[in-house]
């Protein structure tokens with residue numbers, strides 16, 4: 132049989148300290164259970180920057196980041212039943228897992244006991260190379276790791292739902308945030324702004340804790356009920372034990388102990404941001420029987436549930452569209468918290 136290489140334009144990082152550059156890779160022919168997806172838009176997650184700059188000490192180069200992928204199915208394998216050519220689909224942070232462990236069989240593949248295969252910078256089960264992500268024009272994925280994007284959502288604004296969306300939706304649901312829960316969202320970035328939208332849609336009373344006063348108006352426009360600047364020491368003095376639930380989306384080092392004091396007796400703080408190691412004291416946990424948890428993205432079933440919820444409620448992300456060649460500048464702006472509230476790459480700029 133003739134093999135037609137699926138030559139794919141991409142942007143790759145070649146080291147932790149050099150800018151991302153144009154690159155090209157070859158996608159495999161779709162297997163019987165796989166679909167080929169033309170990538171139309173890809174969101175830019177702060178995790179992309181952590182990975183590219185080797186802040187998590189596991190980078191393998193060349194690296195093609197991107198795990199907020201939306202596009203159209205352009206080819207399907209012979210046993211694919213869930214999708215057909217032309218369908219609008221999404222791919223998030225992982226593209227495979229063992230499918231048999233307790234986590235996988237309960238639909239929480241992100242916690243796969245053998246380790247889920249992440250969309251990029253992970254050993255690819257289909258070859259000797261690594262997986263390459265969404266800063267590229269097409270991708271091949273098993274149908275069971277693909278989700279359907281509701282047709283009523285503008286596709287470019289839906290892309291970040293695949294990571295920023297599910298990462299905030301999942302802990303809010305898992306820990307039972309609902310009508311009247313007093314929620315605080317720490318950090319109003321890509322994840323944070325989606326946390327505000329979801330918590331509001333679930334009926335919570337939502338306060339944003341941001342570093343400065345700069346994002347107050349935006350926070351209220353996103354639906355927040357209250358806003359506190361963490362640069363003001365009075366914020367920590369006047370709001371002790373105020374919140375039932377804090378979702379911390381901060382990407383850089385900050386004082387977890389100070390934020391914990393804002394949680395009520397028996398309340399909970401959940402970390403989704405991945406800052407550098409931060410000292411943690413037992414005191415604020417002990418003195419009000421508070422819990423501290425973490426949460427990693429979400430499973431395929433819950434990602435689909437989140438997308439359908441967004442379709443019903445008309446929830447999308449606030450995005451700034453960029454061309455692929457603006458990615459390095461976008462990273463610098465993201466580091467300065469200067470993104471309102473997610474960069475999304477228009478992949479047509481790479482063709």
Ligand code: NAP
Nearest residue numbers: 177178318319320321322341342382383404405427428468
């Ligand atoms: P982002 O858009 O850059 O937002 C992070 C926000 O954190 C900023 O907008 C800023 O909000 C706040 N912040 C930044 N530096 C700070 C500092 N020094 N002190 C206090 N606040 C600070 O990033 P993102 O894409 O939302 O990602 C956030 C974090 O979540 C990253 O670490 C990322 O790797 C992680 N993440 C985790 C998962 C998971 O599954 N758990 C999934 C995706 C991403 P203000 O301007 O409002 O202060």
Ligand code: ZN
Nearest residue numbers: 176178294295
């Ligand atoms: Zn992400």
Ligand code: ZN
Nearest residue numbers: 229232235243
């Ligand atoms: Zn598994």
